[in-house]
Amino acid sequence: MNPMLTALARMLIFPGLLFAVPAAWFFLWVERKAVARMQERVGPPFMQPFWDFMKLLGKSTPPRPGIAGFIMRAWPLIAVGSAAGAVGLLPVLPLSGGFEGDLILLLALLELPSICIIAAGFSSRSIFGEIGSAREAALSVSYNIVFLLAIVSIAASQHTFRLEALAAMHPTFLTVLGIVAILICLPAKLHINPFSLPNAEQEIYSGPMTEYAGPELAMWELAHGLEWVAATGLVATLVAPHIALAWGTSLLAGCLFVVLSVAVVLLLSVLAAATARLAIDSSVRFYWQCTLIFAVLAISSALFVRFWL
Amino acid sequence: MKLWKRLMCTARRKSPWLFHMNSGSCNGCDIEIIAALSPRYDAEQLGVLLQGSPRHADILVVTGPVTNKAVNAVKTVYDQVCGPKAVVAIGSCPATTNVYIDSRTLSGPLDKHIPVDVYVPGCPPRPDAIIAGVVKAAVLLAERGMNATAGPPPLAQNASGSAQDDSSVGSGVVREVQP
């Protein structure tokens, strides 16, 4: 089939926008409900993220004339686009194609929403936005090093940068080390406790998002949900080996993928319910002191295995 | 278009986001608002979230008799809440300045400055009463969306509205009202 058409189908239909958006709402609901149940509360009903999205679409936005308004409106759309693209690259079903180096593209696309948040905070010219963006930038620098080193170590040990191949690999000790490092970086990437300082409510009036309202805020929430899907999907890709035989088992593999992603969401919800928010200096210190050693160990052993064994 | 409008009004009823503003209160009502979000009363079962920025919220929850220094703040925050919006006055202070009726540092009850939709009396009101007030405000937002001619209530000194039947509030309004 025409590769352009396949790419478009993957981007827009499966596992792209059409499937990713309901999946984003579902994952957001799972997180909120799990945290609520662990706090002995009932939690929101099933369709709650959908209703939040609809309501936000119906609100008015404050007037934002000129180029600054245009830029402010562009950031949430870029965030949604890149997060949806990241979800579109995930190998949910086995034998779904992909190309050499699509892991790098996935990482780049997964990086963009954080950059958009930082830029949005500065471009909104509100002091709370600036403080929130500065904190987000500091945190982003810290966890990204660990995140990228862990992924590169896994890829180097498998001799490939292709998501398909990584999905089919069998886990070794090194890859398990890398996956644990990635899981430790995920709370900071997804802005949940204990690293939720950048968009903390009542801390700095919700940080970089302070000036956003209405449909723009709906797009930010959607980008957040899509980030959840993409990040947990990445972990699920690395964890489960694909058994690609006939069409029947590939559907099973797809279901296993979704189940693994939900399991990662639940794990992160337990972490979010169990911890309080760390201040920015503690968060940065955590990533530089504790986890960097971990990641350096992983990548040096990967290189050792690759070149000297 | 009709379907879209109904969808939008259901969404407004099911997802009321609050912003809490204290205009000089003794903090009793503020503590009860926090209690309304605690596990025992759990406002999140109705989709209520406390937001950090007035631009994110639809319902402005105000406590406290409006002190002289808070007047501009209240008006600014009210203007910053993006429409459609509703205001809930929690406690007897924003409704009638309660025991501070002769104080010279006050600027009158809340509806002299911003239009108020729901009053929740009590000193402080119980958390379940606060949740009932927020739900009533959410239902009002949905109804206002359906008949687009009705707008927010007029400012002060104009208490000639029809007396509503408040006994229906406590009986599952969120699940029974059709948008």
Add this chain to the structure above:
Amino acid sequence: MNILTMLWKNLRRGYQTLLFPARPKVTARFRGLVQFDPAFCTGCAVCRMRCTSRAIEFKAGKGEFTWSYNPGQCTFCGRCVEGCVEHALKEGHTEHALSQQQDTPPIYVTQGELKKSYTVARRPPAPKPAAAPVATPTPNPAVGGTQ
């Protein structure tokens, strides 16, 4: 580890929330709306004097008086009820006009909506309240505006 065992216990125990329309029962001494019984009121106006927030208004007329109460203004302290009870005991009566409802006040939508007024004809000050008083409760929402 402590927090993880706590979370697990919370999950096992289930939610402790009151599902929405259900409201908890209030305790026996909860102070709610003030109730007025015109049959026992002698028009002493002790309640108006003791009220902390001017929720009670008292207008004496010729042979009758008007008592009104604005729950929106009330702070539910109970001083009016205490004063009524004391005054009744001092006069030798066993019943008194004011009591406090043990339930939460209702929410309302228009300013001054819950205000209630009663016009009570004065009765002769007999020790036993033999003569039947004439009482007409007149709900009067727009009196006084935003006091």
